[in-house]
Amino acid sequence: MSNEEDREVKQREAGNRETARLWRAWRTVHELVQDRGYILSEAEVKISLEDFIHKFNSGDGNIEKTRMNFTAHPSDEMVARYSNPVTDRDPKPAAPDVGPIKVKFEEGDSIGIKNMRKFAQELTAESFHTGIMITSVNITPAALKIIPAVASETRIETFLEADLLVNITHHELVPKHVLLSKEEKAALLQRYRLKETQLPRIQVGDPVARYLGLRRGQVVKIIRKSETAGRYASYRYTV
């Protein structure tokens, strides 16, 4: 095999590998969005590699990342889970803190303040409640500081492509995490006569907490398999 051919084969293989990576990240992020309770069709989530290439190739064998961006709206069930319960003290509670989500695959070999600011402006302008930015490289520390600075307008989460190659919640050692609604949380605390701070904790930066987009103060129910009891549920308070 000549040198020329060798290089061509290598290039094609690298392109294929990159395509496969993007396809896997795409599937995981769709599963993530669906698991959080947004409405997505099965066809979108379970796209095959062939269909994926067919849909997003740019003609020269590469994938166009800009076309991979997508949006989703929360389902009624999700809105109900985030809603604030009506109580005597608070007869007209505030609207649930959820809304449409936008997922963006960011291009470029370095992501700085400018990119992050632009994304935040996009989200605010199109009135998206949440934004997920997926990058292939690390974001600079300064750019990450933009996220809390714009937290009052929009909620930004960031993921690395490398972290989305597999869906961690499908691993057999990761138990099922279920987010409790505010009513369920109140009932739980009532049942066990606890204060919320007396529950075991889970950090906001925990991989599963990041996957589910948990917020400080929420409680998750963790359902484990148990040899003796069949199923064993524990609860964790997000800090």
Place this chain on the structure above:
Amino acid sequence: MATSQMPKSILKKTSYPATTTSKEDRDRELALYHAELIQQRKDIELEILLSTETLIDYPLATAPYDASNPSPADAKTFKNLLRPFQPGDYDALIVERNINERCGYTLCANSPRKESGGGRWRMVGKHGKGKDFRVVDKKELEKWCSEACAIRALYVRVQLSETAAWERGERGENTVKIELRDEPKSDSDTVVEGLEKLQLAGDDSTKKQDTAHLALERGERGPAARIGSVDVKILEKEIQRAPEAPSLEDQDLTERLDTMHLALEGHTTSFGSNRHRRHEEEEEDTDWKL
């Protein structure tokens, strides 16, 4: 709280007045005090972030200004915005500028140098002396447009304070005064700078510095001495009449004759009266004794 008469405590200042009675009030004050500290820190961090964002797009002025002769306005804002920065924040600014295809030195409008070819390392100083030879990461070289800009940028970096801005305190002693390697060359600016450097008599800060030195010399350690709160005022003695040299004439002759035989080169030593006086002083002034 210590009044002005009481000696200054060397203990850490309490954040609440000692007169507060209830525990809730004290706890509340303490919590508020710490909350304010945290809020202050957050404010400064946000300020640094916004300054970084502003400085990414610098310099605003175009030709004839360049890095070796920056526009006075740009240089002034640059120096002002950089004040709360730590070296780490400055590094972040350089990285952000490089991402936006700008030279790492804030007052340089050029795009950074692109090293051609692969490989991670580059050899620098191949033609000079042996000690100048270095092997440098390619990324380090791609931060700047030229060697001169690298020097200018690092010249600024070493002047930044390692102390975080929220720990520097409000006193002027820690305010960072940044100097550029290539200051803007305009007449008005040079004059202004010259005026700033001019030491005017009775400058408040130098006076405080002097009192602080004096306190140190006298062995006063403690917070009062450090911040120079031992306020020493040196006043000129007021003169009522024209000065005249002392003469032997105005003293009574008989008085002088009494002690004449004790005089040693014109000075009369005295024993009894002096001892008596010292004894009196000791009784009067006892507050320095333990």
